[in-house]
Amino acid sequence: MKAKVLECLKKHFGIEKINFEIEVKGKGRVYAFKSCELEIEGHRGIYIGTLEKDGFRPSIDGSFLIGPLAKKNVVEVGDEDAVRWMSGSNIPSHVTGYVILKWRDFFIGCGRGNGRTIRNFVPKDRRISVTAKY
Amino acid sequence: MIDFRGINPEFAERYKLIDDSREFCEYMNKPLRPSIRVNTLKGKYEDITNLLSEKYELQPVPWCKEGFFLETEVEGIGNTIEHQLGLIFSQEASSMIPPVVLNPEPGTLVLDMAAAPGAKTTQIAQYMENEGCIIANDVKISRINILISNLQRCGVLIARVTMKDGRTFKKYENRFDAVLLDAPCSNTGMIRKNYKYLKLWRLRDVYALSKLQKGLIMAAYSALKPGGILVYSTCSLDPAENEEVVDHLLANTNAELEEISLPVERHKPFTSFDGKEFNSEVKKCLRIHPQDNDTEGFFVAKIVKV
Numbered sequence: 481m482k483a484k485v486l487e488c489l490k491k492h493f494g495i496e497k498i499n500f501e502i503e504v505k506g507k508g509r510v511y512a513f514k515s516c517e518l519e520i521e522g523h524r525g526i527y528i529g530t531l532e533k534d535g536f537r538p539s540i541d542g543s544f545l546i547g548p549l550a551k552k553n554v555v556e557v558g559d560e561d562a563v564r565w566m567s568g569s570n571i572p573s574h575v576t577g578y579v580i581l582k583w584r585d586f587f588i589g590c591g592r593g594n595g596r597t598i599r600n601f602v603p604k605d606r607r608i609s610v611t612a613k614y
Numbered sequence: 615m616i617d618f619r620g621i622n623p624e625f626a627e628r629y630k631l632i633d634d635s636r637e638f639c640e641y642m643n644k645p646l647r648p649s650i651r652v653n654t655l656k657g658k659y660e661d662i663t664n665l666l667s668e669k670y671e672l673q674p675v676p677w678c679k680e681g682f683f684l685e686t687e688v689e690g691i692g693n694t695i696e697h698q699l700g701l702i703f704s705q706e707a708s709s710m711i712p713p714v715v716l717n718p719e720p721g722t723l724v725l726d727m728a729a730a731p732g733a734k735t736t737q738i739a740q741y742m743e744n745e746g747c748i749i750a751n752d753v754k755i756s757r758i759n760i761l762i763s764n765l766q767r768c769g770v771l772i773a774r775v776t777m778k779d780g781r782t783f784k785k786y787e788n789r790f791d792a793v794l795l796d797a798p799c800s801n802t803g804m805i806r807k808n809y810k811y812l813k814l815w816r817l818r819d820v821y822a823l824s825k826l827q828k829g830l831i832m833a834a835y836s837a838l839k840p841g842g843i844l845v846y847s848t849c850s851l852d853p854a855e856n857e858e859v860v861d862h863l864l865a866n867t868n869a870e871l872e873e874i875s876l877p878v879e880r881h882k883p884f885t886s887f888d889g890k891e892f893n894s895e896v897k898k899c900l901r902i903h904p905q906d907n908d909t910e911g912f913f914v915a916k917i918v919k920v
Contacts, residue, residue: 500771514771516747517723518789522776523758526766540699541769544656566695585661586699606698606767 481531485510488536492578494551504531512545529590535578540589540606543580547587555579555598562588568607570597616643618812625815629802631887632851633903641904646806648691649707651733652680654740655769656700666696677876678710680740700767705733708803708902708912712794712847713737715874715900715916720745722791727780727834730757732764734796739770749790751776751783784833793844795834797827797859803849803911806904824854828862835867835919844869844917849910851903853887856913860899861892863917871898872916879906 481504489495500512503525513525528542538546547554553575561571562583573579575593582588591598616639618626629638652662659680666672666682675681684691696702713734718724720743729735729750738748750765750773752758758777765773780795800820801811831846838844846863848855863869883899885892900914 512771514744514747516749516772516774518747518749518774518786520749520774520776522749522774523762524774526769526771541766544700544769563695566698584665586657586701588699608695608698609693 481508485531485536488531489546492535493546493549493553493580495546495549498545498549500545502528508532510536510542512542537578537592537601538580538590540587540602543587543589547580547582550580553577553579554582555593556582557588559583563608565589565591565600566602566606566608568600568602568604570600572596573598616809616812621809621812622815624817625802625812628817628820628852632853633881635905637905638903641908642805644806644904644908646706646910647908648684649675649705650682650684650691650702651678651705651710651737652682653700653703653736653768654680655736655744662696662701666702675707675710677878678707678714680737681705681707681710683707698767700769703733703736703764703768705737706807706910708907708909709733709849710737711876711878711900711912711914712796712845713741714876715914716792716794716843716845718742718746718792722746723789724748725783725786725790725793725834725837726750727783727793727795727830728752728798729775729796730754730761732761732768734794735761735773736764736768736770738794739765739768739772742772744769744771746772748773749776750774751778751780753777753779780830781833784836786837788837788839790837791839791842793834793838793842794847795830795844796847797823797830797855799823799827799848799850799855800852801849802851803904806910820850820852820854823850824858827855827859831859831863832866835863835869835917838919840919842919844919846915846917848913850913851901851911853884853892856901856915857884857887857892857896857899858890860896860915860917861890864893864895868920870918870920871895872918873898874900874914874916876900878902881906
């Protein structure tokens with residue numbers, strides 16, 4: 481499973497090497513962490529995305545880690561689209577497949593393009609109100 | 615003006631001995647200034663501050679480079695794009711002090727003994743540049759969930775979250791490069807944020823907390839490597855939870871205190887209280903009353919293991 485994630489990162493985002501460790505848990509949920517010199521039982525890592533049937537779909541926090549390393553399939557958006565995106569709306573685009581969205585100097589998650597729009601995957605608890613400013 | 619006596623006479627009686635000034639009452643009555651910390655694990659300092667400056671009037675927090683008071687009225691910081699992306703963390707300005715004093719190096723092993731909700735843990739992680747390891751511990755599952763959620767949003771890769779009684783860390787003798795003990799306390803410094811802390815306050819709880827804090831600080835010191843730094847902090851102003859706890863450590867170990875040189879207005883620490891005399895070294899601790907810097911009340915001690 482871990483090899484599959486690395487393969488997806490390479491094939492889809494052009495990433496040869498990552499600077500953190502990954503662990504795949506149930507339902508293909510992928511977590512990133514760095515090793516610890518102290519062996520102690522406890523929760524480790526942050527959720528960085530899900531291994532889907534058609535590829536790896538990074539989460540918002542995963543896009544912050546993967547985005548700076550990605551060489552392709554990164555789509556830049558402006559202030560208005562960033563607000564629409566973070567409020568849970570799809571945004572128009574001609575791209576297809578999984579793409580990481582970049583707004584200014586930050587990464588705001590991943591969507592799946594179908595040639596007309598990019599489908600939004602921002603979870604409800606990370607959305608902002610549509611009336612919020614960028 | 616807040617009527618301490620009307621709401622909680624026992625509290626009024628106790629705090630008359632701690633600070634009976636008019637300014638103290640005035641500031642306890644005044645709403646807190648909102649403040650945030652820029653999270654450099656999610657972006658460059660300049661990029662985030664430039665973005666924030668477009669929307670808010672930022673007033674730097676003098677003792678923390680990453681901290682800002684928001685002068686502009688902000689309705690629901692949780693509904694901003696910066697919060698949801700983890701570019702900022704809503705954090706009271708005085709609570710930014712302990713990680714600044716701890717000043718952890720990247721690549722080191724740090725223990726955050728009472729970590730939830732994670733404001734200070736995420737601040738420590740950004741000072742460590744996401745390199746090394748932080749054992750982020752708390753004792754309650756409900757608080758652990760909030761801690762994990764905040765570590766997630768802030769992009770912290772180096773935390774191991776444990777759920778233990780902090781006193782059990784005593785067995786990790788001389789293991790950690792740095793330890794933060796932001797101890798459970800009676801939260802009187804937070805009355806400005808919420809009057810429930812005033813209503814809930816009981817003197818017997820202060821004595822019970824003082825006993826617990828003494829146990830925790832002894833364990834924290836045991837877990838610290840020689841030469842390492844232990845920062846002890848609370849958001850209480852009661853000497854039983856502060857100077858008395860530090861005095862207990864000094865009396866039972868070879869710990870030494872260091873002065874805290876930060877641009878922070880402060881009150882003189884108590885060298886005696888409630889009929890007890892404390893080691894005069896406690897003068898080196900940082901005691902902040904709400905009127906000193908227009909923040910919550912706070913107490914910080916910087917301890918070195920010899």
